[in-house]
Amino acid sequence: MRSDPITYDFSDFQDFQTLDADSRAQISPDTLRVNERGDGFRRATGLADLHTHTRYSDGVATVEETLAYALWRTPLDVIAITDHDTIEGALRARDLAEREDYPIEVVVGEEVSAREGHVLALFLHKHIPSGLSVERTVELAHAQGGLAIVAHPFNPVFRHSMQRSVMERLLRQPESYPDGVETLNGSFAGIGSSRVARGLTQTVYHWAETGGSDSHTPTAIGCSMTRYPGSGAEALRQAVLDNATQPLGSFWRPREYVTYVSHTLAYGTRATLGGADLPVTAFARMRRATFGRFARRRVTAVVESLDLTSVGAR
Ligand SMILES: [Zn+2]
Numbered sequence: 483m484r485s486d487p488i489t490y491d492f493s494d495f496q497d498f499q500t501l502d503a504d505s506r507a508q509i510s511p512d513t514l515r516v517n518e519r520g521d522g523f524r525r526a527t528g529l530a531d532l533h534t535h536t537r538y539s540d541g542v543a544t545v546e547e548t549l550a551y552a553l554w555r556t557p558l559d560v561i562a563i564t565d566h567d568t569i570e571g572a573l574r575a576r577d578l579a580e581r582e583d584y585p586i587e588v589v590v591g592e593e594v595s596a597r598e599g600h601v602l603a604l605f606l607h608k609h610i611p612s613g614l615s616v617e618r619t620v621e622l623a624h625a626q627g628g629l630a631i632v633a634h635p636f637n638p639v640f641r642h643s644m645q646r647s648v649m650e651r652l653l654r655q656p657e658s659y660p661d662g663v664e665t666l667n668g669s670f671a672g673i674g675s676s677r678v679a680r681g682l683t684q685t686v687y688h689w690a691e692t693g694g695s696d697s698h699t700p701t702a703i704g705c706s707m708t709r710y711p712g713s714g715a716e717a718l719r720q721a722v723l724d725n726a727t728q729p730l731g732s733f734w735r736p737r738e739y740v741t742y743v744s745h746t747l748a749y750g751t752r753a754t755l756g757g758a759d760l761p762v763t764a765f766a767r768m769r770r771a772t773f774g775r776f777a778r779r780r781v782t783a784v785v786e787s788l789d790l791t792s793v794g795a796r
Pocket residue numbers: 593600633634642671
């Protein structure tokens with residue numbers, strides 16, 4: 483039995499995993515939209531979240547919770563699962579979506595920790611190791627038919643954010659060109675720097691622009707998205723190659739920070755490979771006994787004092 487200090491607003495899809503498709507359609511407030519999609523409804527414009535984390539790395543949500551939220555609470559056609567340095571969760575999510583015939587497609591991705599910063603590798607079959615140069619990382623993604631997108635560049639303080647000197651280096655090596663730049667990242671990593679990334683990508687790099695929530699909590703999924711012509715994962719891949727994608731959306735709301743920080747304090751940032759029960763750290767047990775609700779209220783107060791939503795990329 484898990485003693486989870488976090489309360490999600492999962493009220494009406496808590497039972498999601500135990501219901502059959504018909505029952506789900508009846509209880510969902512998004513019944514119309516989901517039914518339309520389930521019946522093969524195709525839009526002229528697709529929406530994808532190209533950057534999400536699950537418990538296979540440092541995310542709060544299991545693969546099942548991630549898909550449930552994306553399906554019932556977002557307009558997404560495609561979701562890329564991009565855990566840090568592993569594709570295991572993404573493979574499991576893709577298999578689940580296919581097996582259950584969910585009207586959302588899963589792209590198998592990985593947020594690769596390259597030496598110079600994070601790279602989103604999408605449409606993967608094989609894991610790409612961390613610690614390689616960005617050039618080698620791009621090459622390994624392309625070698626397996628995947629895409630490579632520079633994640634949240636130009637953040638001046640985040641050490642996994644690629645800086646301008648590295649981007650200029652890439653620009654001199656056409657064989658190592660990434661396919662895109664994440665010019666809207668929904669997390670703290672994207673605040674401020676997303677605007678810089680948009681400006682430079684449109685005027686200097688001319689690689690495709692993408693948006694991703696960088697969700698570490700289920701309720702952040704879809705806060706930032708990538709809009710593209712067509713629908714489905716294959717159209718998305720083509721749109722990136724054609725430089726026909728656009729970022730869309732905003733940033734994490736304060737509650738995402740509260741949930742993520744509380745979760746991290748309680749459980750650390752270890753992957754649990756499959757979302758099994760998370761072992762509470764001894765430190766967290768002590769901390770919770772000592773500070774309990776007080777610590778959580780402090781985090782809430784600090785986060786709410788920041789006006790995060792006004793720092794839009796557009
Ligand atoms: Zn990152």
